[in-house]
Amino acid sequence: MKKLLSFLPKVDEFLISDKLEIYKDSIPYNILIRSIREGISFYREEILNKRLVDTDIIDKDDLRKKIINKIIKLIESKNQLNLKRVINGTGTIIHTNLGRSKLMESSVKNIVSIASNYNNLEYDINTGKRGSRYAHVEKLICEITKAESALVVNNNAAAVLLVLDTLTKGYEVIVSRGELVEIGGSFRIPAIMKYSGSKLLEVGTTNRTHEKDYLEAITPETKALLKVHTSNYKIMGFTKEVKNEELSNIARDNQLISIEDLGSGVLVDFSKYGYKKEPTVQESLKAGIDIVTFSGDKLLGGPQAGIIVGKKEYIEKMKKNNLLRTLRVSKLTIAALEVTLKEYLDEEKAIKNIPTLRMILEGKDEVKKRAHLLYEKLNSLKFLEVELIETDAMIGGGSMPTELMDSFGVAISSTDFSITQLEKNLRNNPLSIVGRIQGGKLIFDCKTLNKDDIEKIYEILNKGIDRI
Numbered sequence: 001m002k003k004l005l006s007f008l009p010k011v012d013e014f015l016i017s018d019k020l021e022i023y024k025d026s027i028p029y030n031i032l033i034r035s036i037r038e039g040i041s042f043y044r045e046e047i048l049n050k051r052l053v054d055t056d057i058i059d060k061d062d063l064r065k066k067i068i069n070k071i072i073k074l075i076e077s078k079n080q081l082n083l084k085r086v087i088n089g090t091g092t093i094i095h096t097n098l099g100r101s102k103l104m105e106s107s108v109k110n111i112v113s114i115a116s117n118y119n120n121l122e123y124d125i126n127t128g129k130r131g132s133r134y135a136h137v138e139k140l141i142c143e144i145t146k147a148e149s150a151l152v153v154n155n156n157a158a159a160v161l162l163v164l165d166t167l168t169k170g171y172e173v174i175v176s177r178g179e180l181v182e183i184g185g186s187f188r189i190p191a192i193m194k195y196s197g198s199k200l201l202e203v204g205t206t207n208r209t210h211e212k213d214y215l216e217a218i219t220p221e222t223k224a225l226l227k228v229h230t231s232n233y234k235i236m237g238f239t240k241e242v243k244n245e246e247l248s249n250i251a252r253d254n255q256l257i258s259i260e261d262l263g264s265g266v267l268v269d270f271s272k273y274g275y276k277k278e279p280t281v282q283e284s285l286k287a288g289i290d291i292v293t294f295s296g297d298k299l300l301g302g303p304q305a306g307i308i309v310g311k312k313e314y315i316e317k318m319k320k321n322n323l324l325r326t327l328r329v330s331k332l333t334i335a336a337l338e339v340t341l342k343e344y345l346d347e348e349k350a351i352k353n354i355p356t357l358r359m360i361l362e363g364k365d366e367v368k369k370r371a372h373l374l375y376e377k378l379n380s381l382k383f384l385e386v387e388l389i390e391t392d393a394m395i396g397g398g399s400m401p402t403e404l405m406d407s408f409g410v411a412i413s414s415t416d417f418s419i420t421q422l423e424k425n426l427r428n429n430p431l432s433i434v435g436r437i438q439g440g441k442l443i444f445d446c447k448t449l450n451k452d453d454i455e456k457i458y459e460i461l462n463k464g465i466d467r468i
Helices: 002-007 011-015 018-023 029-048 060-078 105-115 135-145 156-167 189-196 211-217 244-253 281-286 312-319 323-327 331-343 347-353 355-361 364-379 419-427 451-462
Strands: 086-088 092-094 149-153 172-176 199-203 222-228 257-263 291-295 306-310 385-396 404-413 432-434 436-438 441-445
Touching: 002 029, 002 060, 011 029, 011 060, 018 029, 018 060, 029 060, 086 451, 092 355, 105 331, 135 149, 135 281, 135 306, 135 331, 149 156, 149 312, 149 323, 149 331, 156 189, 156 222, 156 257, 156 291, 156 306, 156 312, 156 323, 172 189, 172 211, 189 199, 199 211, 211 244, 222 244, 244 257, 257 281, 281 291, 281 306, 306 312, 331 347, 347 355, 364 385, 364 404, 364 451, 385 441, 404 419, 419 432, 419 436, 419 441, 432 451
Parallel strands: 086 432, 092 385, 172 199, 172 222, 222 257, 257 291
Antiparallel strands: 149 306, 291 306, 385 404, 404 441, 436 441
């Protein structure tokens, strides 16, 4: 033990090491020093705890090499950004934990252009006076949805809060019991209503609500009828809900406001492409709903945003609400959202160019081609047992919960090493790869993998299990 401890180099010796030279100018000095000290400490502990003994080390240079390799791993780990790219092999297209919808390349390019230059965020170029950041997308949203007016905030929860705070504070809002939803992150409709100062009035039952339930609940204190689309779950069987047309008629006949929280906003009728019918934003407005809110980063396929559309008189009031300043979107969101929305002016282009729509609507034969490519590459690695398999992919993101898509993927197994450990190593790789373990096998669903992802998975696994 004493011999090995005497082999441990000092910090200064590593500072002049040729192998660490490349890091001196490319990383912060404190990361380099901390990594060197931790690398030395790691091997000191290994020696003191007898996990490293004389027979494991040839000489001082051998121990030095081991410590340098450890230092390099520590440097690379410490120098990584916390928010980083992940390869999504789960088969869930709108993965809430993995950043939801992927942006189009053109949206990303516009973000870079706007972020790296001055821009007209709140400047009206035509008049030379102060402008509104919301004007850049308002007309575009109205053209697509046929709404009178529109407003964008930082997410759909904020959109619902702003609507209620502006229009119904201090008054009753009637909601069906079957629509008092909770989504990820403990967002609950009753809680949002409470924060807004609105008074929740529940009607109907969990599975059945009728028109008369709304009519009988209306009082002089009632201000609005709120419908919440159950986009992240379904109640099936003996059910009854009041349709949008009926709800808007009740509201109009009683001088109330009709509001719908669509959650994951849909601008394309998926039933035309063989999927179960989901209500679109356009249909809600056509049915007479006064205000509709929805997300920008789910089925719409854009950046995180909450979009409010509907009657101009109500949205103008929201624009004057001081709360809006705390919920406003940045120039980066507007840059990405405008490019995404422009695609919806031509549905065929939207389906082709917006990654979320393209993945949902692409044929399973295209997925099979990618799965076969991944299979061929991984099958060449002799330490892996690889199968080409059929899978069920999901849309995800609290959208169309009962809708599964035929897909293909690759299953990895081995009798020589732990699949659980492999999954962990890939997940913790500098370029994180996330799959799912099922039946003792690690599965990569190719619904959410592109050709570049497949190349990266192969490159990383080709290094060998002990080097991942």
